[in-house]
Amino acid sequence: MAFEFRLPDIGEGLEDAEIVTWYVSPGDVVERDQSLLEVLTDKASSELPSPVAGKVLKLSGQEGDRIKVGDVLIQIEELDPTPPRENTLQKNMEIEDTTQEKTVSNIEKQESFISVVPKVKASPATRKLARELSVDISLISGTGSSGRITNDDVRLAAESDERASQPPSPVVNIESSTPIQDRAGLGYMEPGEHNIKGVRGVIAKNMSAAWSEIPHIHSLDEVDASLLIDFRNRLKKVNRQGASKITPLSIIAAATVRALKKYPMMNGHVVGSPAEKIIIPPSVNLGIAVASDSGLLVPVISDANDIDIFELAERISELVELSRDNKISAHQMQGATFTITNYGSLGGRWALPVISLGQAGILGIGKIEERPVVHDGKVEARPTLPIVLGADHRLIDGDVSEAFKNSIMNDLLEPLNLLVTE
Amino acid sequence: MVVGEVSSSVDLLVIGGGPGGYAAALNASRLGRKVSLVENRFMGGTCLNVGCIPSKALIEIADLAHLGSNTKDLGVKISTSVDMSKVNDHVKNLVTDLSNGVSFLLDKAEVDVINGTARFTRPNRVAVESEGGHLEHLEFRDAIVATGSSPMTLQNLPTNGKTVVDSETLLFQDSIPDQLTLVGGGYIGVELATVYAKLGSRVVIVESEEQLLPGFNKQLSKKLENGLRSLGIGICLGYKAVSFAGNELIIESDKESSSIPTDLVGVVAGRKPNSDTVNIVESGASLLSTGHVKVDSQRRATEHVFAIGDLTLGPALAHKATAEAKVAADVACGISNDFEPNCIPMVVFSDPQIVTVGIDPDIDQHSEMNLNSFRFPFSASSRAKTLGDESGFVNLVADEEGTIVGFQAIGKHVAELAGEAALAIETATSIDDLIGTIHAHPTMSETISEAALGVAGEPLHISGK
Numbered sequence: 001m002a003f004e005f006r007l008p009d010i011g012e013g014l015e016d017a018e019i020v021t022w023y024v025s026p027g028d029v030v031e032r033d034q035s036l037l038e039v040l041t042d043k044a045s046s047e048l049p050s051p052v053a054g055k056v057l058k059l060s061g062q063e064g065d066r067i068k069v070g071d072v073l074i075q076i077e078e079l080d081p082t083p084p085r086e087n088t089l090q091k092n093m094e095i096e097d098t099t100q101e102k103t104v105s106n107i108e109k110q111e112s113f114i115s116v117v118p119k120v121k122a123s124p125a126t127r128k129l130a131r132e133l134s135v136d137i138s139l140i141s142g143t144g145s146s147g148r149i150t151n152d153d154v155r156l157a158a159e160s161d162e163r164a165s166q167p168p169s170p171v172v173n174i175e176s177s178t179p180i181q182d183r184a185g186l187g188y189m190e191p192g193e194h195n196i197k198g199v200r201g202v203i204a205k206n207m208s209a210a211w212s213e214i215p216h217i218h219s220l221d222e223v224d225a226s227l228l229i230d231f232r233n234r235l236k237k238v239n240r241q242g243a244s245k246i247t248p249l250s251i252i253a254a255a256t257v258r259a260l261k262k263y264p265m266m267n268g269h270v271v272g273s274p275a276e277k278i279i280i281p282p283s284v285n286l287g288i289a290v291a292s293d294s295g296l297l298v299p300v301i302s303d304a305n306d307i308d309i310f311e312l313a314e315r316i317s318e319l320v321e322l323s324r325d326n327k328i329s330a331h332q333m334q335g336a337t338f339t340i341t342n343y344g345s346l347g348g349r350w351a352l353p354v355i356s357l358g359q360a361g362i363l364g365i366g367k368i369e370e371r372p373v374v375h376d377g378k379v380e381a382r383p384t385l386p387i388v389l390g391a392d393h394r395l396i397d398g399d400v401s402e403a404f405k406n407s408i409m410n411d412l413l414e415p416l417n418l419l420v421t422e
Numbered sequence: 423m424v425v426g427e428v429s430s431s432v433d434l435l436v437i438g439g440g441p442g443g444y445a446a447a448l449n450a451s452r453l454g455r456k457v458s459l460v461e462n463r464f465m466g467g468t469c470l471n472v473g474c475i476p477s478k479a480l481i482e483i484a485d486l487a488h489l490g491s492n493t494k495d496l497g498v499k500i501s502t503s504v505d506m507s508k509v510n511d512h513v514k515n516l517v518t519d520l521s522n523g524v525s526f527l528l529d530k531a532e533v534d535v536i537n538g539t540a541r542f543t544r545p546n547r548v549a550v551e552s553e554g555g556h557l558e559h560l561e562f563r564d565a566i567v568a569t570g571s572s573p574m575t576l577q578n579l580p581t582n583g584k585t586v587v588d589s590e591t592l593l594f595q596d597s598i599p600d601q602l603t604l605v606g607g608g609y610i611g612v613e614l615a616t617v618y619a620k621l622g623s624r625v626v627i628v629e630s631e632e633q634l635l636p637g638f639n640k641q642l643s644k645k646l647e648n649g650l651r652s653l654g655i656g657i658c659l660g661y662k663a664v665s666f667a668g669n670e671l672i673i674e675s676d677k678e679s680s681s682i683p684t685d686l687v688g689v690v691a692g693r694k695p696n697s698d699t700v701n702i703v704e705s706g707a708s709l710l711s712t713g714h715v716k717v718d719s720q721r722r723a724t725e726h727v728f729a730i731g732d733l734t735l736g737p738a739l740a741h742k743a744t745a746e747a748k749v750a751a752d753v754a755c756g757i758s759n760d761f762e763p764n765c766i767p768m769v770v771f772s773d774p775q776i777v778t779v780g781i782d783p784d785i786d787q788h789s790e791m792n793l794n795s796f797r798f799p800f801s802a803s804s805r806a807k808t809l810g811d812e813s814g815f816v817n818l819v820a821d822e823e824g825t826i827v828g829f830q831a832i833g834k835h836v837a838e839l840a841g842e843a844a845l846a847i848e849t850a851t852s853i854d855d856l857i858g859t860i861h862a863h864p865t866m867s868e869t870i871s872e873a874a875l876g877v878a879g880e881p882l883h884i885s886g887k
Contacts, residue, residue: 117781117786117788117791117827118764118780118781118847118848119764120764120850121825121850122850123848124849127760127762128759131758134758142850144850145824145852145854146823146852147823148852149850
């Protein structure tokens with residue numbers, strides 16, 4: 001009796017997941033808890049372990065397919081001891097023997113052979129291509145009309161097979177945003193057409209919707225970061241859990257949370273297109289955009305309004321690390337009410353960041369560098385922090401936007417405010 | 423093994439010169455192998471010499487002889503007479519012509535043709551016995567075995583070449599029998615029944631199953647039964663032939679026994695694979711309980727021995743053998759290939775003709791596939807009307823995604839529709855593809871696009887579903 005492994009509910013309210021990588025093929029013998037595949041939900045990936053030991057009979061989807069929660073992912077024939085491997089020829093013949101001998105008990109019955117089930121939705125030419133590229137066409141799901149497998153589908157499968165046959169890198173467990181990047185570095189992609197899938201597909205969809213729905217306004221400013229740096233250096237020495245994790249980013253985050261508490265509209269968002277309702281959430285869930293090997297990930301510090309700067313620093317540090325190691329899970333990236341994006345860590349000074357759907361604003365922070373500023377009538381070199389506030393103009397006008405930004409800037413100029421608990 | 427036997431080496435040995443064997447030889451030769459082909463009877467095999475080709479030639483002749491019966495209502499009066507010796511000459515010439523064509527192609531491909539009967543004596547060796555008992559031993563690197571099948575015999579009705587004959591003998595009769603009883607209602611039986619009924623014989627079919635064409639869609643076989651009855655053919659279903667003596671064929675069912683007066687009995691009870699005469703088990707190959715050779719999808723029976731055609735499971739059809747020949751030749755020559763067709767079209771040249779390709783939901787439910795089918799009757803086809811055939815239909819089957827997976831048709835002129843149906847199924851064509859393909863008017867092929875419109879819920883020349 002084949003065991004049917006169905007896609008479990010692996011995140012809050014998720015309806016489906018994308019198959020990123022199959023780690024097993026039909027015919028493989030798997031052990032209990034051996035990873036079967038990697039799936040991607042929202043922006044996080046998970047490896048799903050096998051609940052049983054046995055032989056893989058059938059994979060119910062192709063890499064790139066979306067599978068609904070509860071749908072069969074894989075069929076496994078439960079086995080006790082691992083059977084000895086037979087050679088392929090013998091195995092094939094056994095299969096043919098048992099399946100066909102059952103249907104044909106005598107020669108007259110052979111005429112019932114006329115009704116056969118088509119095995120593969122692909123033309124003979126495409127099947128030939130698959131043979132030439134050593135691709136198991138029965139595992140491909142087609143992108144052509146009515147799910148027909150095209151030559152491109154086969155070529156793509158051949159490419160991903162080639163990738164799969166390379167030794168796996170020990171840390172990466174989220175599929176890269178494109179199949180190509182991990183081969184030849186940032187920004188590299190082979191000439192030709194590529195399907196958009198995985199994290200790249202999610203980012204593309206979300207960004208496109210955000211940019212077309214939200215009328216953005218951006219306000220740019222520079223803050224003298226001298227006290228901010230001083231504050232960070234002194235806080236780090238405080239004997240308190242989380243102190244060692246304090247960074248300029250966590251101080252800016254604390255200032256942002258304070259401003260969000262002061263101006264709840266900035267923590268809200270508009271629903272409906274173009275605009276039907278304004279939702280103001282009861283808590284501040286702060287998203288921190290992090291560049292990872294897989295693309296942009298946004299881990300969320302939920303209920304950031306309830307924690308002090310030390311705990312905030314600790315949680316940011318933890319989530320950023322998980323993201324950079326591509327170990328973040330779906331529920332850790334859900335429900336952000338406001339986002340901070342730190343392109344300064346990439347060396348950037350100014351950018352106009354895109355607000356995520358379901359939020360009203362985003363704070364962009366550039367690189368802190370010594371820049372010439374006028375201080376007491378003199379031009380001085382002082383560490384300055386470029387900040388940019390992006391806001392949804394459906395909800396936020398210039399006055400709120402400036403007041404919000406000024407609140408953050410004031411706290412950064414006088415970081416002691418951030419130690420005050422209300 | 424004979425002590426001291428001397429063998430000669432051959433590169434690729436093909437055993438059998440039928441549609442499987444000669445195609446394998448031509449393919450392998452084209453791919454650079456030195457091919458030797460052993461044939462013990464006639465080049466072109468059963469199909470070309472004593473099967474599909476002469477039977478289709480006879481069917482055309484029978485149609486011509488029978489033409490007058492269909493034309494009265496059209497205002498044309500035709501009377502015909504048949505000269506069987508000239509008919510035989512025509513059929514034999516046609517067969518010889520085609521057989522010579524095969525020999526010509528093999529010659530041009532530099533295939534070494536050996537006349538004789540091959541028998542495996544070792545895994546890589548055969549003994550070829552030629553006429554006069556001369557024995558030659560051939561040691562091969564690879565062998566493709568395509569020895570085909572033979573008519574099944576019935577113990578209680580041994581053929582004698584005169585009053586009890588097999589299908590091969592029935593194709594070359596000196597005269598038209600007054601009474602002919604065919605034991606077996608499979609496709610060979612119904613084709614020969616059609617031929618001799620149209621030539622003027624009183625024909626009876628005895629079939630042990632409860633339908634003609636056992637294994638086929640019951641609606642198709644019922645419609646065929648009606649068509650054959652209207653040609654005057656008697657049909658006894660559920661009866662077994664017991665014995666033949668004194669121009670009486672005794673038949674019996676579960677309940678009763680009866681007798682049929684007949685001059686000639688044709689035993690057409692199917693075909694059995696010729697795996698025993700070639701002694702293929704000596705090569706290391708295994709046989710199934712049906713006598714078929716066990717092969718993998720590449721048609722390998724052992725590492726160096728391939729089996730194709732009627733020797734392997736599946737319908738005993740020439741086009742299946744030819745397709746397997748390409749696979750086996752490719753694989754033997756190091757090119758990856760598999761015999762995994764989406765469909766094998768089946769055509770019965772009875773009157774009416776029957777075509778079935780791919781899934782037939784009336785035979786196999788495939789409830790998991792959520793099939794959707796539409797039957798377009800020829801009463802709504804202008805071409806069928808001009809051809810004087812309104813009784814048939816085409817039935818198109820699609821899966822839930824709209825991919826064509828099956829096709830069945832019955833009617834006077836449906837045989838040629840097999841091509842479009844097979845192309846559609848083999849290439850995973852969708853209903854929308856068929857609808858979007860302009861079909862010439864007025865042709866029978868239009869009925870396929872009409873059926874596609876029906877599956878899509880947009881029937882044009884027929885109201886509703």
